[in-house]
Amino acid sequence: MHLDHTPHGPAAVSADAHRTDGSRRALRIGLGGPVGSGKTATVAALCRTLRDELSLAVVTNDIYTREDAEFLLREAVLPPERITAVETGACPHTAIRDDISANLEAVEDLEDEVGPLDLILVESGGDNLTATFSKGLVDAQIFVIDVAGGDDIPRKGGPGVTTADLLVVNKTDLAPYVGSDLARMAADAKAQRAELPVVFQSLRSESGVTDVAAWVRAQFAAWTA
Template sequence: MDARPSSGAVPLSRVGAARIGIGGPVGSGKTALLERLIPAFAKRAVSIAIVTNDLVTAEDAERIRRSGLIDPARVAAVEAGACPHTVIREDPTLNIAAADDLEALFPDVELILIESGGDNLASTFSLDLVDWWMFVIDVAGGDDIPRKNGPGVLKCDLLVVNKTDLAPYVGVDLDQMASQARAARADRPMVLTNCRKGEGIDAIADRIMAEVLFR
């Protein structure tokens, strides 16, 4: 598969499963998004596996393994042991090895979703690790996030603005936040989601299908 370039980077040429990064601040809803994407890809007959990242635990991996949504053996855990973006950007060796192991165990896998440990707005993914990546922010984190021009918001292939249902309760003008995010990204793709209700999930899955699996 020839991966689409992100942020002007030179694309990979990868044989095997496509690798999708999911980054974003702590509590933005990355794991909840994963839990919604699993059945979304099952509905589309796409075989997937998952790699989660935490600092010194496998908590997110265990949550997904217990969910009943996926064969637990298809979920690998990486313990970063340091700043989370280190193992998705500076030295992604641990994540590459985990994804390689999953492909060896499950040759039918078409898509590997790699969830970063919660980090700040500066986290980005190395294209040695992923072919395409999304960045998750949430309205409860503040409507000023798009205006801060963090690399995660600006450089990702898809910006996900999650927890839209909370906007009225945290004093956020959702339309204004979305408009500012589009302006910051020069109208590059963005999806509004409410992972609790599954809103916006099909739009993300369809975009991955179109831009990564069947481009």
């Protein structure tokens, strides 16, 4: 089910769009959100949808494991050399917002080893509603919540919900079973985000990740313009 809100939003902009050799670096899009919201499944679906049209790679973040990277490898969404993991050893948003050195090294190594790349998806470890990415790490960010977390999540706000370039409300197929009101969530998200786009998705539906993929394509078009 898709409520809204055309998935475009602001164009990706960075002050550092080029590598040291003068070539254009890959567009970097971060995906954050609470534990279990469906970030890794969304990354997997994006890889399946976009891998034939864009040269892409993925960096995952987990605190003490490589679980998310291993899931993507098992699903064979990309060749193994295009998936790498960062073990943060601390609160996940530390590695995507405060000390981004490990993630920067990971994305730069991917470009050196398998580039040239068009797009790198950087997935945060599961975190709370305050998780945001440093603009020094990513050019645009997606925040993923799910209906099973409660239909009051958009109303609660937090930087992830209110400021992300795209908000994804995931697992809409579960709404009837968990008592979540999708229309209420859409209204609350609109109140929190004004004109910033929102996508409601179920990866079990036929449309799946279509709207999020369209938003990513729009970001890439802006990046290469």
